[in-house]
Amino acid sequence: MFLKKVYTLVFLRNETQILLGLKKRGFGVNKWNGFGGKVEQNETIIDAAIRELKEECCVVVNKCDLKNIGHLEFTFEGDSLLMDVRVFSASNYQGVPVETEEMAPKWYGYDEVPFDNMWPDDRIWFPYMVKNKLFFGKFHYKGFDTILNYELQELKSMETFYKNKK
Numbered sequence: 001m002f003l004k005k006v007y008t009l010v011f012l013r014n015e016t017q018i019l020l021g022l023k024k025r026g027f028g029v030n031k032w033n034g035f036g037g038k039v040e041q042n043e044t045i046i047d048a049a050i051r052e053l054k055e056e057c058c059v060v061v062n063k064c065d066l067k068n069i070g071h072l073e074f075t076f077e078g079d080s081l082l083m084d085v086r087v088f089s090a091s092n093y094q095g096v097p098v099e100t101e102e103m104a105p106k107w108y109g110y111d112e113v114p115f116d117n118m119w120p121d122d123r124i125w126f127p128y129m130v131k132n133k134l135f136f137g138k139f140h141y142k143g144f145d146t147i148l149n150y151e152l153q154e155l156k157s158m159e160t161f162y163k164n165k166k
């Protein structure tokens, strides 16, 4: 039995670039990533995505501009935690990303994404996101550097995926 915790992960994107943030503290420190974190009690997933984006880089996004593009699950050898990560993309937003105590933002061209300084699974599923394919990925780690096994599939619709998910 796993103990599931839900997280958000938001990527601001345009046709040529994607915004990443260098995590300055906590889980995933010193890695480039999208913006996100734990969904709190009594908070919807979409509200958590909006809140975390604002807290981490001071950008405001409207609900209707956040598109759920993927679902990721992470488990770790010897640990009962299952991280359930809802991935979103947005190209409309208000404000200019700025550095906060948690993240230092930077725009990257799609061909210069710094995978060597990111979670190892990112290089596996990023190509789906870049090609605008919806995806579901499951990664089982040993420690935080080694993927022991994984599954990745393209989805036709996130709604259908969640409807059929147990």
Ligand SMILES: Nc1nc2c([nH]c(=O)n2[C@H]2C[C@H](O)[C@@H](COP(=O)(O)OP(=O)(O)OP(=O)(O)O)O2)c(=O)[nH]1
Pocket: 007, 008, 009, 010, 026, 027, 028, 033, 034, 035, 036, 037, 038, 039, 074, 083, 085, 119, 120, 121, 122
């Ligand atoms: N790209 C990518 N993101 C990941 C992976 N694993 C993983 O947890 N994430 C994301 C999901 C969340 O956005 C973030 C982890 O959330 P967090 O621990 O920073 O949450 P938080 O801000 O609420 O935490 P806290 O420090 O305030 O307690 O990292 C991964 O393998 N790849």
